[in-house]
Amino acid sequence: MNPWDLIMNNAPALAIAIPLLGAFVTPLINRAGRKAMLVWVIAVLAFTEFIALLLVYQVNTYGIQVYVFGANPHTLTVPPDSGGIPVRIIFTIDGMSAFTALISATLGLVVGIYSVGSEKFQTAQEKFFALLLLLVVGMMGMALTGDIFNFFVFLEINSLAAAALVSYHLNKGKAVEAAFKYAVVSSIGALMILFAIAILYGEYDALNMAMIAQRMYQTGFSTYDMIAMTLILVTLAMKCGAVPMHYWVPDGYGEAPGGTSAILVVASQASLYGLFRMSFTVFGLSANTSSLGWFMIILGLLSMFIGVTMAFLQHDIKRLMAYHAVSQTGYMLLGVGVGLATLGTAAFNQYGLYAMEGGIFHIINHALYKGLLFLTAGAIIYRVGTSDLNKMGGLAHSMKFTAVFFLIGAFAIAGIPPFNGFASKLMIYESVYQLNPFLAIVAAIVSMLTLASFLKVFHSAFLGPKIYDVKEVPKSMLFAMSILAFFIILFGIFPNIAIHYLVAPAAHALANPLGYITKVLGGGA
């Protein structure tokens, strides 16, 4: 078999296998020197990005993909002697999975390039890069898996790698404390998910998401299902940082080193993906989707408003951006929540699907511009040495490129045309107000407050008299920022590129759980 076919056939497995192998080999390669290690890490991340693009292509061309680990052939979801139950570890890739995997791989690559410059003077860099690769594995696995227990495993990989990365710069013990909080909160959350999985397994004798969804649909929605659903959904809402369970977000993001906060944003979005996947595919057929949708909408409204008002108060640049991450997560919850609340009614085709597309488009936009903003914050801290906005000022005199990138990110997050934030926010406003005008009003007010607080950051960090005599940051950091800035402008001016290839397939995949189930349980081969 030639290499191209090998990659094409095994793309879903390679998406996690390559970074996993990369993470294990990194400490060994480090003995050959730092340069070799960096080249290896960037090559692995670039190849992962290629695989993620390949997955998007495959899903858009051939429909939902399944991959069964250890099976012969690799698409054999239901072995003939298993009694109709998909017993093996299975990866199911539909539009939404490929979308999340692509974001994870892209931000992983960008943060990898950025960290080459920003972590130059740290010790134990091989551990940093190994953890970065493991975090990518966790996110990709969460996005691609079709098995509820595997989802838990990858969630744990994600949480542990993220907690270790948060504590990488000890920062006089503050970062360790933040990592400890993150670890405690995520392990309690993971415990709840494990409990829910045990309930579901006891009830349906299956761990496959499609199988659970089908059996739940056949036997009806019981109280046990309700308990399991609540445990899973509330935990994942906590993991993606929805108010009022967001307290770990500013601590974790605020103390993480340099660009790592940028990839923590995507790590939270993998939990957001889990929330959407569970509520649409697993429970969407049986449960009352209207009340689930309102659960998300209310969480979204609270997150948007409390997140942005708390951000206004902060004077630590990374904590401020972390509160904005909470606030922006609210938009995604709002958009997709409106889609879920109207699922199955006539309103879904009028504006529900559109709201979902807006919410999902906001995920990739948020990953891009919040990633860029965190990278610029990391660049400022790298040069100035403090994250306190009160002590900054006049950086635009010396760090011109960083200032420009910061402005691009700030305009995008505030929804100023023609940057990408405007396109997705417009889609959310225009569709959400048809359900209830109040939702759109809150969303618009939050957008204004976002602009206000980023003007505050821009004024206090970049404008004013020259205080610090610093140089521009290293080229690798600037290059990483310019990648994100390019995509922000591209998706702002040509939003249909993202919507057509990424967002619309994702929204349709979520809205069609029966397609997912039939693909997995249809036997395969």
Added chain:
Amino acid sequence: MIEDIIQILVLIGMMITAYLSVKSRDLMECAILLGVFSFLLSLEFFILQAPDVAIAEAGIGAGLTTAIFVMAVRKTTRWEVEE
């Protein structure tokens, strides 16, 4: 029948050790009580037909974590103090 009695005894023992380990002010005693708790838990797993989990619990819970707790307590103070 005899299995049920053993199971009830084990569960009661687990509850007692858990309660004592929370209440005790002697941290070394807490660590040892948690070791006993893990041991009883692994026994419970064994009774519930999960020898696989029982071995893991005995190795990790009763063995390693107890050793780590003992080390940590020996390096700090043994008695919990009122702040």
Added chain:
Amino acid sequence: MNPLVPTITTPSGVWNPLVWLMVFLLSLIIALIIYMRGEKTRKKGMQAGVFFSGDRPPEGMDAHIAAHNIGWGFMEALRPYYRAMRKMHTGIINDYVGWFLGILAVMLIIFLFWGGA
């Protein structure tokens, strides 16, 4: 749908970033033209200076405004709200877990009544 066409059609309108960009550039050009047609013999430097009620600012007043003071009015207006918010954000790990478990309990009760099929 051609992905290279920048128009998004929303349920109640259309949005085209390219048209917006053109209008933006056009308005910039118009502003520039108006600016160019202005009085050529004006004195330079004075008009853009910062004045405090018509007086020159005293020395040292060009210092930077710290981030803490920006948006003071906003925070002052919402003081009761912010007092409640500060009380909520304690930074203690027990409270984090407490909020999580509390929301879990509330959602269990709510979904018990409205979550079923």
Added chain:
Amino acid sequence: MMSKIVRTQANFLYPFILIFGFYVVAHGHITPGGGFQGGAVIATGVALVAVAYGYDTIKKWIKKTHLTAAEGIGLLCFIITAFIGLSTSFFYNFLANSGLIFGNRVPYGINPGYLNTAGTLPIMNLAVGIEVLGGLSVIIMYMMAYGREVKQ
């Protein structure tokens, strides 16, 4: 270093714990247990000796770099075994029933459990066993090393 009684007990128990641990690892595919459980049992043995003799003595016998290397090698063996089956699918059990190492066919019906079966599973158990014994032991070693720093 603890009292003579503890050290004698540790000396006596240590080989048995190690042997039981390796037994669990090697028989992972036919009896309860496996790489993780066996590795944990072996690490318990290391912890026993470490607690009984104290860090200063034990650091001459066990090197932290060796344990870290064991961790890395175990993980690499695991993932490379998974990669070899890639021409069919990731994690494909290419050794099962092939007649090669661990490749014997299991006879139908009740049997005493033949060690030389199950294909790649014993290899993966061994890899996981090496990884877990390295990882958990290195945690113990770092705990003790850090404690010594605090004392000084």
